[in-house]
Amino acid sequence: MNKPAGGADTPGYYRRMQAAVEELLILRGVMTQDELDRRVTDMDARTYKRGAQVVARAWVDPVYKARLLAEPRTATAELGIDIGPTHLIVVEDTSKVHNIVVCTLCSCYPRMLLGVPPHWYKCREYRSRVVREPRAVLAEFGTALPPDVDIRVHDSTADMRYMVLPLRPAGTEHLGEAALAELVTRNSLIGVGLPNAS
Amino acid sequence: MAENSTRSAVSPLFAVGDCVRVRNAHPPGHVRTPYYCRGHIGVIERLCGVFPNPEELAYNRSGLPALPLYRVRFLSRELWPNYSGRPNDVVEVETFQHWLESAA
Numbered sequence: 249m250n251k252p253a254g255g256a257d258t259p260g261y262y263r264r265m266q267a268a269v270e271e272l273l274i275l276r277g278v279m280t281q282d283e284l285d286r287r288v289t290d291m292d293a294r295t296y297k298r299g300a301q302v303v304a305r306a307w308v309d310p311v312y313k314a315r316l317l318a319e320p321r322t323a324t325a326e327l328g329i330d331i332g333p334t335h336l337i338v339v340e341d342t343s344k345v346h347n348i349v350v351c352t353l354c355s356c357y358p359r360m361l362l363g364v365p366p367h368w369y370k371c372r373e374y375r376s377r378v379v380r381e382p383r384a385v386l387a388e389f390g391t392a393l394p395p396d397v398d399i400r401v402h403d404s405t406a407d408m409r410y411m412v413l414p415l416r417p418a419g420t421e422h423l424g425e426a427a428l429a430e431l432v433t434r435n436s437l438i439g440v441g442l443p444n445a446s
Numbered sequence: 447m448a449e450n451s452t453r454s455a456v457s458p459l460f461a462v463g464d465c466v467r468v469r470n471a472h473p474p475g476h477v478r479t480p481y482y483c484r485g486h487i488g489v490i491e492r493l494c495g496v497f498p499n500p501e502e503l504a505y506n507r508s509g510l511p512a513l514p515l516y517r518v519r520f521l522s523r524e525l526w527p528n529y530s531g532r533p534n535d536v537v538e539v540e541t542f543q544h545w546l547e548s549a550a
């Protein structure tokens with residue numbers, strides 16, 4: 249399906265399809281233009297900073313972490329984050345196991361917590377290789393794991409969505425929750441990167 | 447969505463720790479079972495709940511009765527010939543019950 253993307257002057261296939269679907273949603277009364285605009289604005293406002301906030305809280309509060317792993321929906325709601333109908337699973341990195349998230353079939357992604365997925369997450373190369381040669385893919389992201397760490401790849405093929413709870417970087421004992429959240433990268437929440445060192 | 451469908455749901459056949467084999471089938475349509483795990487043996491990691499069958503939803507049907515959805519854990523070295531990683535590396539795949547058979 250190599251459809252031309254189209255330049256600024258000539259709308260391409262996907263731009264025309266998008267416009268057609270928008271018009272149909274409004275013409276058929278599914279939603280108004282205002283509602284549609286609000287949805288788009290809401291989606292644009294969601295970024296991985298939400299996930300970073302959740303991770304930082306889990307790092308400073310072990311009881312919260314336990315709730316996050318057991319009941320992600322209520323635990324994220326405690327921080328004012330509504331994940332809607334998403335069935336979230338938070339997978340915790342340890343000194344022995346490193347988690348990575350992929351959707352080999354399409355591009356399923358925990359948008360309510362991480363926003364819009366990066367381009368590479370949707371690409372065939374990432375989707376096909378990370379299940380088969382995860383360390384080679386990690387290396388290309390500049391990520392090296394200790395030699396004694398096992399890898400657990402989560403393929404979100406159906407109704408679950410995944411976020412990684414990465415390890416808290418060493419030497420961050422003096423940092424508060426807000427400063428810790430700044431260390432959390434988007435890639436560390438997908439598992440292809442690690443949080444920044446302080 | 448999922449929870450509301452439990453009244454017309456198929457009962458779970460497998461428990462955590464059970465050995466299962468993914469059917470090596472190739473039906474047409476909107477199938478959510480990756481090719482790479484078909485025919486392979488894994489272990490039930492958890493039951494995720496019951497969800498309408500996506501193979502039916504894709505054609506605007508109800509997808510009911512809802513089906514048990516599991517996370518199945520496969521050893522990477524069992525999935526891939528000449529896997530070069532660590533022996534305990536795994537891939538975990540969400541798989542609907544009608545794709546699984548007992549491998550005990």
